[in-house]
Amino acid sequence: MKVEVGWCAIGLRIGMKWGLVGLMKLIASMVFLIFSVTGLSSAWSGEDYQARGWAATCTGCHGTEGRSVGGIPSLAGMDEQWFVDKMLYYRSEHAKATIMHQHSRGYTIEQINRMARYFQRQVRK
Numbered sequence: 686m687k688v689e690v691g692w693c694a695i696g697l698r699i700g701m702k703w704g705l706v707g708l709m710k711l712i713a714s715m716v717f718l719i720f721s722v723t724g725l726s727s728a729w730s731g732e733d734y735q736a737r738g739w740a741a742t743c744t745g746c747h748g749t750e751g752r753s754v755g756g757i758p759s760l761a762g763m764d765e766q767w768f769v770d771k772m773l774y775y776r777s778e779h780a781k782a783t784i785m786h787q788h789s790r791g792y793t794i795e796q797i798n799r800m801a802r803y804f805q806r807q808v809r810k
């Protein structure tokens with residue numbers, strides 16, 4: 686109860702000083718601050734969840750997170766530039782491939798770039 690009264694008093698004092706519009710601006714900026722901090726923290730973690738989603742379609746053949754267990758090459762830890770070059774090659778009309786010429790054409794350059802970054806970050810083990 687004491688705390689609530691305290692908060693009310695603070696709110697009232699701010700309200701009297703800055704008016705209702707000022708109070709609303711204060712609340713809006715606090716909400717904005719919270720959103721920007723949470724946004725930043727996901728950027729700091731460096732995980733591109735959308736790229737991870739696209740990459741999930743590759744795991745059936747290339748292994749979980751790109752770590753192959755069979756004859757198909759691993760994508761985990763693959764050099765970003767190598768990955769992009771390979772994908773662009775598969776998209777070209779000269780590509781000699783059994784599967785990847787089809788797969789690579791389903792993605793935009795931006796998606797390929799972001800998947801390249803995602804796979805490079807995965808530990809090969």
Ligand code: HEC
Pocket residue numbers: 739740742743744745746747757758760768771772781782783784785786788800
């Ligand atoms: C149906 C199985 C299959 C799926 C799904 C698949 N691949 Fe492949 N991938 C292959 C095969 C097989 C090769 C070898 C080239 C060929 O014959 O097409 C290959 C080769 C590659 C290579 C070249 C590796 C190297 O070192 O030469 C890259 C890069 C690659 N795939 C990326 C991807 C990405 C990205 C996806 C998802 C968007 C994907 N693949 C989905 C089967 C698959």
